[in-house]
Amino acid sequence: xxxxxxxxxxxxxxxxxxxxxxxxxxxxxxxxxxxxxxxxxxxxxxxxxxxxxxxxxxxxxxxxxxxxxxxxxxxxxxxxxxxxxxxxxxxxxxxxxxxxxxxxxxxxxxxxxxxxxxxxxxxxxxxxxxxxxxxxxxxxxxxxxxxxxxxxxxxxxxxxxxxxxxxxxxxxxxxxxxxxxxxxxxxxxxxxxxxxxxxxxxxxxxxxxxxxxxxxxxxxxxxxxxxxxxxxxxxxxxxxxxxxxxxxxxxxxxxxxxxxxxxxxxxxxxxxxxxxxxxxxxxxxxxxxxxxxxxxxxxxxxxxxxxxxxxxxxxxxxxxxxxxxxxxxxxxxxxxxxxxxxxxxxxxxxxxxxxxxxxxxxxxxxxxxxxxxxxxxxxxxxxxxxxx
Amino acid sequence: xxxxxxxxxxxxxxxxxxxxxxxxxxxxxxxxxxxxxxxxxxxxxxxxxxxxxxxxxxxxxxxxxxxxxxxxxxxxxxxxxxxxxxxxxxxxxxxxxxxxxxxxxxxxxxxxxxxxxxxxxxxxxxxxxxxxxxxxxxxxxxxxxxxxxxxxxxxxxxxxxxxxxxxxxxxxxxxxxxxxxxxxxxxxxxxxxxxxxxxxxxxxxxxxxx
Numbered sequence: 001x002x003x004x005x006x007x008x009x010x011x012x013x014x015x016x017x018x019x020x021x022x023x024x025x026x027x028x029x030x031x032x033x034x035x036x037x038x039x040x041x042x043x044x045x046x047x048x049x050x051x052x053x054x055x056x057x058x059x060x061x062x063x064x065x066x067x068x069x070x071x072x073x074x075x076x077x078x079x080x081x082x083x084x085x086x087x088x089x090x091x092x093x094x095x096x097x098x099x100x101x102x103x104x105x106x107x108x109x110x111x112x113x114x115x116x117x118x119x120x121x122x123x124x125x126x127x128x129x130x131x132x133x134x135x136x137x138x139x140x141x142x143x144x145x146x147x148x149x150x151x152x153x154x155x156x157x158x159x160x161x162x163x164x165x166x167x168x169x170x171x172x173x174x175x176x177x178x179x180x181x182x183x184x185x186x187x188x189x190x191x192x193x194x195x196x197x198x199x200x201x202x203x204x205x206x207x208x209x210x211x212x213x214x215x216x217x218x219x220x221x222x223x224x225x226x227x228x229x230x231x232x233x234x235x236x237x238x239x240x241x242x243x244x245x246x247x248x249x250x251x252x253x254x255x256x257x258x259x260x261x262x263x264x265x266x267x268x269x270x271x272x273x274x275x276x277x278x279x280x281x282x283x284x285x286x287x288x289x290x291x292x293x294x295x296x297x298x299x300x301x302x303x304x305x306x307x308x309x310x311x312x313x314x315x316x317x318x319x320x321x322x323x324x325x326x327x328x329x330x331x332x333x334x335x336x337x338x339x340x341x342x343x344x345x346x347x348x349x350x351x352x353x354x355x356x357x358x359x360x361x362x363x364x365x366x367x368x369x370x371x372x373x374x375x376x377x378x379x380x381x382x383x384x385x386x387x388x
Numbered sequence: 389x390x391x392x393x394x395x396x397x398x399x400x401x402x403x404x405x406x407x408x409x410x411x412x413x414x415x416x417x418x419x420x421x422x423x424x425x426x427x428x429x430x431x432x433x434x435x436x437x438x439x440x441x442x443x444x445x446x447x448x449x450x451x452x453x454x455x456x457x458x459x460x461x462x463x464x465x466x467x468x469x470x471x472x473x474x475x476x477x478x479x480x481x482x483x484x485x486x487x488x489x490x491x492x493x494x495x496x497x498x499x500x501x502x503x504x505x506x507x508x509x510x511x512x513x514x515x516x517x518x519x520x521x522x523x524x525x526x527x528x529x530x531x532x533x534x535x536x537x538x539x540x541x542x543x544x545x546x547x548x549x550x551x552x553x554x555x556x557x558x559x560x561x562x563x564x565x566x567x568x569x570x571x572x573x574x575x576x577x578x579x580x581x582x583x584x585x586x587x588x589x590x591x592x593x594x595x596x597x598x
Contacts, residue, residue: 027538029538079487079512091487092487093487099487099488099535099536100487101487101488101489101511166446166490167450167490167493170446170447170450170451171447171450171451171454173447174401174447174451216491216566217566217583217584218439218583218584219442219445220445221445221446221447222445222446222447223444223445223447223448226447260442279566280566280567280568280569280583304537305537305567308537339536339537339538340538341537341538
């Protein structure tokens with residue numbers, strides 16, 4: 001069974017050889033700290049850690065086109081002030097240890113929306129698909145493709161929140177609801193129009209990936225009422241289109257406590273929650289499955305705080321999640337990028353336990369790494385990307 | 389109280405309505421302190437309660453805080469004339485290495501809405517900057533925020549510096565942020581912890597026995 005077959009089998013509750021072994025990535029600092037703990041420099045972490053091919057998405061642009069010109073306004077030593085591709089002036093660490101601090105936004109009102117943003121969201125204009133799209137399609141339409149391929153299906157709130165800032169978009173919902181609704185609809189139109197072109201190709205995508213990050217420890221940043229009225233109908237348009245083209249796994253990437261929005265996403269056809277941040281609110285994929293049943297697909301749910309604790313705790317958590325992994329519709333991964341306070345030895349232990357319990361006899365990671373280091377690139381592929 | 393237009397305007401996040409209600413009440417001879425303590429602060433208390441109950445969300449908090457501020461702009465000069473004092477002074481800031489300010493700003497807004505004077509030191513605040521501000525402003529409470537597990541230890545570092553400088557007992561310390569727990573607050577010797585902006589107001593009042 002190759003990685004694509006395995007991914008599709010688990011997401012459709014079908015028989016499979018084992019669970020995919022996947023991750024969410026690492027903070028930049030983590031790999032530096034781990035190098036002090038023995039991680040070789042210059043490695044491809046995914047391959048080194050023996051991940052199944054993961055998070056490969058087609059180069060379909062449903063975002064601002066063109067984006068704003070990225071430029072550095074000021075260097076402040078450890079940080080710099082930049083204008084990013086979304087027209088946001090922000091202070092960010094040169095070493096990306098913290099979320100950037102927004103200073104000002106280009107999108108502030110109806111006028112800036114009309115003049116600076118709306119035209120960048122015309123799905124029929126601009127290079128939304130790459131110039132070599134035909135070649136890309138030819139290479140990826142092979143029905144024997146061995147890895148799951150996704151398509152980016154955008155964001156209905158998270159992008160607008162980025163463009164305006166949380167406070168401004170929150171005020172907008174009350175001060176000019178019509179404009180907020182228009183923004184969401186315009187973004188959705190752009191996504192639908194662009195996806196229509198991409199989906200008309202011969203590529204059979206395995207999943208679609210959306211991003212919102214619209215929850216925090218106390219729940220959603222937007223009321224479920226407004227979410228239901230304004231966002232859900234457009235989720236339906238997008239997921240309906242995807243389903244017409246055989247894409248029935250729609251992943252939403254949203255940190256924070258998603259409990260209040262989860263049923264509304266399901267109502268909108270967004271059926272795969274990721275990364276199920278355990279957080280201090282103790283979200284639990286086992287409890288989610290009990291509450292929402294098999295309509296809910298999940299990726300994530302392995303607490304990063306737990307990974308920083310002890311080997312015994314890690315083993316216990318891997319064992320606890322095993323029945324859910326076995327039941328299907330769920331791929332365990334760390335619930336966000338692994339932070340630097342997780343010792344490399346803990347992470348290796350986690351992966352070895354994951355490979356032993358969920359991976360059904362995948363070789364021990366240290367053993368595999370020993371072999372990989374002595375091998376050619378083809379052997380790396382054979383060992384770490386195409387097991388089974 | 390709950391039928392007073394000022395109370396309703398703050399609760400509904402109606403900034404213009406709050407300002408108009410204050411103007412009208414002042415023209416009718418109302419006492420500025422009474423408007424604040426009888427209608428505006430209770431309205432913000434109710435906003436916090438509705439947030440805790442899952443009826444209000446961040447946008448509702450923000451527009452209520454904005455309505456509160458629009459009314460306070462008219463009241464502040466009058467309150468200063470009468471010598472009225474805030475219920476307490478709070479220094480807020482995000483700890484060193486952390487540029488995140490959304491949660492901190494929300495807490496600051498809610499504290500102001502709760503009648504506190506807030507001195508906001510911003511983000512990436514070094515322990516020495518916190519101690520300098522404490523020496524300058526003599527606050528009742530120091531409120532620290534952190535978004536990341538990697539920056540959270542900055543809270544403990546700051547408390548340690550306060551101890552070294554002999555300032556720890558001069559101020560109550562409250563912490564919050566995505567990764568922060570009550571257990572962590574206890575571990576590092578903070579006096580209070582809150583998991584939400586509305587809870588921060590409640591904790592601040594509790595610390596000052598209000």
